[in-house]
Amino acid sequence: MGWFSGNKSSDVPDPTSRKDRQRCWDSRDAYFACLDGTNTVKPGDEGSTCTDTKKTYEQNCAKSWIEYFNKRRVLAEQQQGVLTQAKTQAQTAQKR
Numbered sequence: 001m002g003w004f005s006g007n008k009s010s011d012v013p014d015p016t017s018r019k020d021r022q023r024c025w026d027s028r029d030a031y032f033a034c035l036d037g038t039n040t041v042k043p044g045d046e047g048s049t050c051t052d053t054k055k056t057y058e059q060n061c062a063k064s065w066i067e068y069f070n071k072r073r074v075l076a077e078q079q080q081g082v083l084t085q086a087k088t089q090a091q092t093a094q095k096r
Helices: 018-037 049-060 062-096
Strands: none
Touching: 018 049, 018 062
């Protein structure tokens, strides 16, 4: 078997394929929308409410991408909280 043989499994997402990347992003967006609906920030903490979308997300994305997207979601939420707090403090300081 050569490096470029056509024996790739169709079950494994190919990150070099535009179609597979789009499928991954779409399933990620659907899963994160479900998490937003349950007010869950950290993926995996939602219990059994988003099992279908989580399963699709895990099937359509490479494991390294899943880890990146999940960490990025938590970090973005933390940053949003810090920015909101800073804005509130700035408004309070301006009123004085």
